[in-house]
Amino acid sequence: MTTRKPAAPVSHAAAGLAAFFMLACGQAALAGSPISERAPADPTGHVEISNTAGSVEVSGWARNEVEVTGTLGDGVERLEFSRSGKLTRVKVILPNRSSRVESTQLVVKVPAASSLFVNTVSADVRAQGVRGSQRLQTISGDIGAQAAAEDVECKTVSGNVEVKGSGQRSMLTVTTVSGDAKVSHVAGEVNGNTVSGSFTITAGETSRSRLRSTSGDIGLAGKLDADARIDFESISGDVRLDLLGPVAAEFDVSSFNGEIRNCFGPKAVRTSEYAPGTELRFREGAGTARVRIKTLNGGIAICNK
Amino acid sequence: MTTERKDFTTRLDDALDRLPNGIEPERDLWPSIESRLEPREGQVARRWFWPAAAAALLVVGSSLLTATLLRHDEPLVARPAPAETPVSYAAAAFGPGQALDPAYDAARRDLARTLSARIDRLPPDARRKLEKNLAELHRASAEINAALELSPGDPLLEELLLSTYQEELAVLASVHQLTGVNGAGEKSDTTRMKL
Numbered sequence: 001m002t003t004r005k006p007a008a009p010v011s012h013a014a015a016g017l018a019a020f021f022m023l024a025c026g027q028a029a030l031a032g033s034p035i036s037e038r039a040p041a042d043p044t045g046h047v048e049i050s051n052t053a054g055s056v057e058v059s060g061w062a063r064n065e066v067e068v069t070g071t072l073g074d075g076v077e078r079l080e081f082s083r084s085g086k087l088t089r090v091k092v093i094l095p096n097r098s099s100r101v102e103s104t105q106l107v108v109k110v111p112a113a114s115s116l117f118v119n120t121v122s123a124d125v126r127a128q129g130v131r132g133s134q135r136l137q138t139i140s141g142d143i144g145a146q147a148a149a150e151d152v153e154c155k156t157v158s159g160n161v162e163v164k165g166s167g168q169r170s171m172l173t174v175t176t177v178s179g180d181a182k183v184s185h186v187a188g189e190v191n192g193n194t195v196s197g198s199f200t201i202t203a204g205e206t207s208r209s210r211l212r213s214t215s216g217d218i219g220l221a222g223k224l225d226a227d228a229r230i231d232f233e234s235i236s237g238d239v240r241l242d243l244l245g246p247v248a249a250e251f252d253v254s255s256f257n258g259e260i261r262n263c264f265g266p267k268a269v270r271t272s273e274y275a276p277g278t279e280l281r282f283r284e285g286a287g288t289a290r291v292r293i294k295t296l297n298g299g300i301a302i303c304n305k
Numbered sequence: 306m307t308t309e310r311k312d313f314t315t316r317l318d319d320a321l322d323r324l325p326n327g328i329e330p331e332r333d334l335w336p337s338i339e340s341r342l343e344p345r346e347g348q349v350a351r352r353w354f355w356p357a358a359a360a361a362l363l364v365v366g367s368s369l370l371t372a373t374l375l376r377h378d379e380p381l382v383a384r385p386a387p388a389e390t391p392v393s394y395a396a397a398a399f400g401p402g403q404a405l406d407p408a409y410d411a412a413r414r415d416l417a418r419t420l421s422a423r424i425d426r427l428p429p430d431a432r433r434k435l436e437k438n439l440a441e442l443h444r445a446s447a448e449i450n451a452a453l454e455l456s457p458g459d460p461l462l463e464e465l466l467l468s469t470y471q472e473e474l475a476v477l478a479s480v481h482q483l484t485g486v487n488g489a490g491e492k493s494d495t496t497r498m499k500l
Contacts, residue, residue: 119483122428139483140431155479157427158434175479178434193475195438212472214438214445233468235445254461256452275456296449296465 032102037068037081043111044132045086050119052092054103055141060112060129066090067109073102115150124159142179147172147186154181160197165204174199180216198237206230213237217298224249228289234298241291243304248285253302254278255295263303416477423484435480442473 041047043064049056054073066088072079073092080091092104103123110116115132118125124141127134131148137155142162145152149168154161155175163172165186174181174192183190183201189208192199199211200219207225211218213234221242224230228249232239238258253260253268256277260268265284271277280302293300424432449466456462 122431137483140428140434155483157480157483158431175475177438177476177479193472195441195472195476212468214441214469214472233465235449235465235469256456256459256461256465272456275459277456277459277461294461294465296445296452296462 032071032073032076032104035068035070035072035079035106037079038065039081039083039088040064041066041083041088041111041114042086044113044115045088045111046115046117046132047088047090047108047110048117048119049090049106049108050092051104051106051123052094052101052121053123054105055124056106056108056118056120056126058108058110058116058118058125058127058130060114060131061109062112063109064111065109066111068106070105070107073104075101076104079104167205169207224289224291226286226288228291230289230291230293232293234295236297237295238299238301239293239295240300241293241302243302245304246285247289247304248287249289249291250283250287251280251291251293251302253280253291253293253300255298255300257297258295258299260300260302262301265302413474416474416481420477420481424480427480427484435476439473439476442469442476445469446473 041064047058047066049058057070066083068079068081068090075095077093077095080089080093082089088110090106090108092106094101106123110130112129113131116127116130116134116136118127118134118136118138120138120141122140123138124143125136125138126144127136128144128146130146131150133150134145134147134152135155136143136145136153138159139156140158141156142159143154143156145154145161145163147163147165147168147170149170151171151173152163153173153175154163156179157177158179159176160179161174161176161181163174163181163183163186165172165184167185167187169188170186171189172183172186172191174183174190174194176192176194176197178196179194180197181192181194181199183192183199183204185203186201187205187207190201190204190206190211191209192211194212194216195214196216197213198217198219199213200217200221201209201211202219202221204222205225206220206222206228208229209220210231211220211233215236216234217237217240218232218234219240219242220230220232221240221244223244224247226248230241230249232241247264251265253262254271254277256275258278260278260280262268262280265280265282268278268280271279280300291302293302424435427435446466446469449462449469453459453462453466
């Protein structure tokens with residue numbers, strides 16, 4: 001196991017003078033210590049990375065090694081870089097008691113077929129070129145990921161999530177509380193939950209999708225597989241479906257108090273003479289796919305292009 | 306409003322006031338009505354719905370709680386201090402006149418209490434957003450409950466209410482997991498990290 005500690009502390013006076021000098025020179029001073037670590041790794045191993053504040057950038061490469069570079073923030077206790085069998089761990093460890101810890105920037109290269117787990121507090125997470133499964137989670141940082149053929153799971157409280165696929169089929173799961181989620185060029189299954197964030201899926205070929213929002217909007221623009229299953233639910237957020245190509249699906253759409261608008265098929269009807277609900281049930285084409293949308297107050301729009 | 310119309314309105318109000326508040330039937334008609342009624346499928350199903358829903362929620366809640374509590378990865382730093390303020394918690398209801406399973410309510414309350422310490426130590430901005438969103442979920446469930454008062458037994462409302470409670474549990478479980486794995490809630494003061 002390798003442990004890297006930040007630079008040795010200097011006296012307050014010297015540190016103050018150095019800080020003053022750097023500011024006076026108008027230079028963008030980089031705080032912290034540079035990181036440079038490298039170790040052999042299993043080509044299909046598992047890499048776990050955790051950081052608190054700052055950023056984590058992960059990219060897949062063709063070497064059977066894990067490389068860690070970047071900057072270790074001042075006040076950080078140490079960087080743990082260890083390997084045990086197929087597991088490589090990169091972990092920023094904070095001291096038990098400290099009044100100030102600077103953010104740490106981690107740049108990590110992993111064998112492309114590795115599976116990846118990244119966990120941060122406020123650090124942003126970026127992952128690209130990783131072909132194994134990915135589990136990326138942060139409390140308030142943003143997440144950016146590229147999805148390949150393996151499962152990807154992104155989870156955040158207030159950060160935003162953006163996932164770009166390569167058109168390969170996989171399962172993507174996104175959970176946010178208030179963060180927005182954007183998913184593009186992802187084929188296969190997309191599941192998402194958000195309270196107030198918006199959720200949009202574009203340019204994909206969806207086979208399964210279950211999205212749920214309380215007040216955020218939900219949108220899907222893309223093709224449906226012949227046997228697709230779409231299940232969207234929102235309380236007060238709007239739901240919009242822009243379907244590309246010929247549509248062959250059964251629609252089961254209802255809203256208690258929201259407007260239903262559709263560019264094809266019959267018009268929505270009132271569910272009761274005395275209650276405000278409306279529903280829209282019809283079959284388009286062969287009707288092999290299933291689309292189910294439910295809202296309380298949110299409006300629903302369905303169109304095809 | 307013209308004087309003539311005003312007079313008419315007054316007379317109408319007076320006439321309405323003179324009407325009796327209720328009319329007692331000459332005999333109890335209900336037994337004969339009841340004997341002619343056949344139980345409808347929906348009514349039978351409805352009787353099962355809320356107990357089943359409450360049971361399902363209890364299972365989901367307990368599972369989430371257990372799963373997140375058992376997920377005990379090593380924290381980076383010290384254990385959190387006890388919470389100063391409890392997490393926002395609102396009693397749940399299943400529409401008008403539907404008592405919530407006490408076991409489910411207790412599990413939900415326990416989960417919220419367990420999370421208070423961790424939520425207290427979230428980055429301030431994330432904590433504010435989380436609390437705002439938990440309030441949003443409570444507002445949503447209250448709104449659906451209010452709608453159920455007007456449209457009792459509406460299957461769409463019941464479904465949305467059920468999934469709103471599930472969503473709340475899922476959010477709490479997610480926060481529990483996110484703050485537990487890397488010790489996110491472990492900092493002892495807000496100046497410790499530049500978040």
